[in-house]
């Protein structure tokens with residue numbers, strides 16, 4: 043059996059693809075990596091929230107899955123929309139890296155510093171910043187991590203606000219100058235996990251083998267909770283929705299919510315449930331958040347984004 047692995051061509055995407063290749067190799071499965079360029083890689087001059095459409099990093103890859111040119115696609119779980127086009131499915135989630143956010147810089151950073159500028163285009167991060175450090179400015183810095191680091195060194199910003207997982211995988215540990223507490227700066231749904239996507243035409247043999255080699259049941263259970271939360275919140279990547287589940291003592295805890303773009307209003311809640319109730323817990327949590335002010339925040343954001 044040989045598995046054709048599709049991936050984006052960025053260094054982080056390739057890291058993830060190599061990780062998957064190595065896991066498959068441990069099970070004696072041969073594989074080949076095929077890189078695919080996506081809209082999200084090509085359009086670098088506007089923020090992702092302005093490109094707007096869901097799946098800017100996934101569409102071209104899904105075409106290759108559908109045509110059978112690749113068997114599986116490797117993604118950052120965080121980049122995956124909560125509902126996939128018909129016939130597509132996530133069949134495995136890798137063991138999770140630490141899910142929190144960090145600041146990466148070539149100099150020391152003091153978040154209380156007046157004229158500080160942070161590089162991020164994530165609405166979730168900008169909203170959290172407005173809430174906790176309203177004096178700090180942000181600037182959108184797009185491109186792969188290496189490009190962003192170079193732009194920062196050129197003076198575009200003082201530090202980049204990144205997922206620890208990406209910074210660590212790209213070996214920028216030495217440049218991590220601040221670690222955000224994930225209880226307050228709750229990560230995006232899926233952050234730190236790698237997801238395997240397939241199309242329904244894949245053979246059952248391949249599907250079982252890939253799942254066995256890659257899937258981590260704990261991560262999968264957490265991702266089921268987070269993604270069912272996201273599905274009900276109906277948030278694309280341009281909505282400041284956050285969600286993070288973890289497992290402790292055989293119970294699942296899920297924290298999730300939404301924050302207004304100006305950081306003034308946040309609706310969030312933490313709940314616990316048994317492991318087999320993960321999907322239901324995500325749904326119930328989202329319904330709670332929407333009913334307790336989340337719906338108004340979402341409507342307001344949609345109105346603003348329609349004007350932009």
Ligand SMILES: NCc1[nH]cc(CCC(=O)O)c1CC(=O)O
Nearest residue numbers: 118120204205207208233234235
């Ligand atoms: N938004 C793009 C993206 N998708 C996944 C990661 C990081 C790695 C991960 O969480 O899997 C990043 C960069 C970032 O947010 O810093």
